[in-house]
Amino acid sequence: MLWKEAEQFITLCYEELGKSEEEKNKRLQQIKREIEQCGTYEHTYEELEHGARMAWRNSNRCIGRLFWQTLHVFDARMIEREEDIAERLFYHIEFATNGGKIRPTITIFRPERVRIWNHQLIRYAGYETEHGTIGDSSSISFTKACEQLGWKGERTHFDILPLVIQVDGRKPKLFPIPKDIVLEVPIEHPTFSWFRDLQLKWYAVPIISDMCLEIGGIRYTAAPFNGWYMGTEIGARNFADDYRYNMLPKIASCMGLDTSRNSTLWKDQALIELNIAVLYSYKKAGVSIVDHHTAAQQFKRFEQQEQEAGRKVTGSWTWLIPPLSPATTHIFHQYYDNTIVTPNYFYQQLPYE
Numbered sequence: 443m444l445w446k447e448a449e450q451f452i453t454l455c456y457e458e459l460g461k462s463e464e465e466k467n468k469r470l471q472q473i474k475r476e477i478e479q480c481g482t483y484e485h486t487y488e489e490l491e492h493g494a495r496m497a498w499r500n501s502n503r504c505i506g507r508l509f510w511q512t513l514h515v516f517d518a519r520m521i522e523r524e525e526d527i528a529e530r531l532f533y534h535i536e537f538a539t540n541g542g543k544i545r546p547t548i549t550i551f552r553p554e555r556v557r558i559w560n561h562q563l564i565r566y567a568g569y570e571t572e573h574g575t576i577g578d579s580s581s582i583s584f585t586k587a588c589e590q591l592g593w594k595g596e597r598t599h600f601d602i603l604p605l606v607i608q609v610d611g612r613k614p615k616l617f618p619i620p621k622d623i624v625l626e627v628p629i630e631h632p633t634f635s636w637f638r639d640l641q642l643k644w645y646a647v648p649i650i651s652d653m654c655l656e657i658g659g660i661r662y663t664a665a666p667f668n669g670w671y672m673g674t675e676i677g678a679r680n681f682a683d684d685y686r687y688n689m690l691p692k693i694a695s696c697m698g699l700d701t702s703r704n705s706t707l708w709k710d711q712a713l714i715e716l717n718i719a720v721l722y723s724y725k726k727a728g729v730s731i732v733d734h735h736t737a738a739q740q741f742k743r744f745e746q747q748e749q750e751a752g753r754k755v756t757g758s759w760t761w762l763i764p765p766l767s768p769a770t771t772h773i774f775h776q777y778y779d780n781t782i783v784t785p786n787y788f789y790q791q792l793p794y795e
C-alpha cells in the first residue's frame with residue numbers, strides 16, 4: 443500500500459519538476475529498497491517542498507490556492523525535543539508575520555511522532571462561566587486541557603493560549619508564546635469613531651497546527667501552515683457568530699438601527715460595517731488581508747491556471763463560497779467536483795478530549 447502511494451506521488455512530482463525518466467526510475471528503486479528494509483521511506487527536501495505545495499493546490503476548501511507555488515517550506519524533521527520544536531514554532535511565527543507582510547509558510551516536523559495540540563499556533567482562550575462565555579468559545583475545550591496541564595489564563599476576552607507540544611505520546615509540554623512576537627490588530631471603523639470603544643482586536647496570522655500533511659503515504663502529523671486572513675473569517679464569523687464574540691446586536695445599537703424585527707435587515711447592516719472595519723484596520727496596520735471579492739477573483743485565476751496546466755480543479759462549493767454576499771462571486775454560480783486528491787491536508791483525531 444505504501445509503495446503504491448509512493449510510486450504515484452514520485453511519478454507525478456518528478457514529472458511536474460521536469461525530471462527525466464531515468465532519474466525518476468532510479469529514485470523509485472531506491473524507495474522500493476528502503477520500504478523493503480525499513481517499512482517506510484524518507485522524502486528528499488525537494489519532494490517535501492513540492493509535496494507540501496501540491497497539498498495546498500489540492501485543498502478543496504481553500505479559496506486562496508492561486509499562490510500555491512510560493513509556499514515557504516521549512517524542513518524540521520531532524521528536531522526531536524519539545525523545547526526545540528517550540529523554538530521552531532516561535533521562528534515560524536516571526537518569519538510568517540514579517541512585520542505584517544505575511545509570508546505563506548509551513549514547518550514540517552518528523553512524521554507520526556509529534557503532535558501540536560493547538561488548533562492554531564496563535565488563538566484566544568475561551569472560558570465557560572455561570573455568567574456566560576469569556577473569550578473565544580471555540581477554544582473552551584482546549585483551554586480546559588491547558589489548565590489541566592497547569593496553565594492559568596488571565597480570563598480576558600483575548601488571552602493568547604500557550605503552545606502544547608507532545609512527542610512520542612509522552613505527557614505534553616506547555617510553552618507560553620513571547621508576547622513580542624504576536625502581532626495583533628486593533629479594530630476601528632473609517633467613519634464610526636465609537637467603533638474603537640468596543641475594544642475589539644484580532645491576531646494578524648492564522649497558523650493551522652492540528653492538520654495532518656499526507657505526501658506519498660507518509661503522514662506528517664505536525665506541519666503547521668499559515669496564509670493571511672480573508673476579512674470575512676474575522677468579520678462574518680469570529681466576531682459575528684452568536685456563539686462566538688456575538689458583536690452584531692451591540693454594533694447595531696451603536697448604529698441606532700431598529701433591531702425590533704428581522705425585516706429591517708439590521709443584522710446585515712451591522713455585518714457590513716463590521717467587515718468594513720476589519721479590512722480597514724488590517725490595511726491601516728499594514729497587515730496582509732484579502733477581501734472576499736478579490737479572493738474570489740484570485741480563485742478564478744487559479745481555475746484558469748490549472749486548466750492551462752492540464753489539471754482538473756477540485757473544490758468544495760459549500761466552503762469556497764464566502765459567508766458574506768456569496769452570490770456576488772462567480773463561485774456561487776458554478777459546480778465544483780469535491781473529489782479528494784493527495785498530497786493533501788487532513789483532519790486527524792484530537793489528542794485531547
Ligand code: HEM
Nearest residue numbers: 498501503504505506546547667668669670671672732787
Ligand atoms: C495565502 C492566503 C490564504 C487565504 C486567504 C486562504 C483562505 C482560506 C479560507 C477563507 C478557508 C476557509 C476557512 C474557514 O472557512 O474556516 C481556507 C481553508 C483552507 N485552506 Fe486556505 N488560505 C490561504 C492559504 C493557505 C495555505 C498556505 C494553506 C496550506 C499550505 C491552506 C490550506 C487550507 C486548508 C487545508 C483549508 C481547509 C481547512 C479545513 O478543512 O478546516 N490555505 N483557506
Ligand SMILES: N/C(=N/c1cccc(CO[C@@H]2CCNC2)c1)c1cccs1
Nearest residue numbers: 506648649650667668669670671672675
Ligand atoms: N486564512 C486561513 N483560514 C483558515 C484556513 C484553514 C482553516 C481555518 C480554520 O478552520 C476552522 C475549522 C472549520 N472552520 C474554522 C482557517 C488560513 C489559515 C492557515 C493558512 S490560510
